[in-house]
Amino acid sequence: MDSLLPQDIVDLARRVVEENMAAGRKVSLAESCTGGLVAAALTEISGSSSVLDRGFVTxxxxxxxxxxxxxxxIIETFGAVSVACVYAMAKGALERSDSDVAVAISGIAGPDGGTEQKPVGTVVFARARRDSDEPEAELKRFDEHSRAGVRHQATLCALELLLP
Structure with a gap:
């Protein structure tokens, strides 16, 4: 068996590892709704140890x-699925690692837990870079409302944020 992960995730993870290796960059992750899927995708790739510094599943x-x-x-005011929270997660991962970039993910994968303001499929991403004080964060609403589908799409988006 080659991989338990879908091929599109493995292919993008390979690209992330190869491009960050070429750039000499280390990455870290702070995952919530993906539960470590992004780290798992990266570690499917031979050589990922030269790129992935660490992952936090919080x-x-x-x-x-x-x-x-x-x-x-931050959590009391904005909630765990908010730009403020994921940016703090990304900053925290960066501060607690030897990475050049950290990506954080928090969302509502469902099938329960959604609200009118934050329906199932709402996922927030943030990237913190050691060479920048500027926050980068984005809220997405995925049309896919299965738990697996939301986590799949969130994993792909997080991997894209790790590209140099």
Whole structure:
């Protein structure tokens, strides 16, 4: 068996590893709704140890606070699925690693947990770079409402953010 992951994810992960290796960049991850899928995709690729520094799976709000230093008032005010939270997650991952770039993901994969303001399929991404103080974050709403489908799309988007 070659991989348990879908081919489009493996192909993009290969590109991420190859391009970051060529650029001499290390990456880190702070994953919530993807539960480590992005890290798993990268580690499918031979040579990924020269690119992937570490991954944090911070599924609970408590883990986001303890492992990544996300302030409780950010979660209380904006929620875990918010630009403010994922940017704090990405910054925390960058500060706690030897990486050049960190990507964070938090979302509502479903089938439950959605609200009118944040329906199932809402996923927020952030990227923090050591060479920039400017936040980069984006909220996406995926039409795919199966849990697997949302996590698949979120993994692809996170991998794209790791390209140099």
């Amino acid at each position: 599924y609970s709000n408590e883990a986001k606070q303890a492992e990544l230093g996300v302030a409780s008032d």
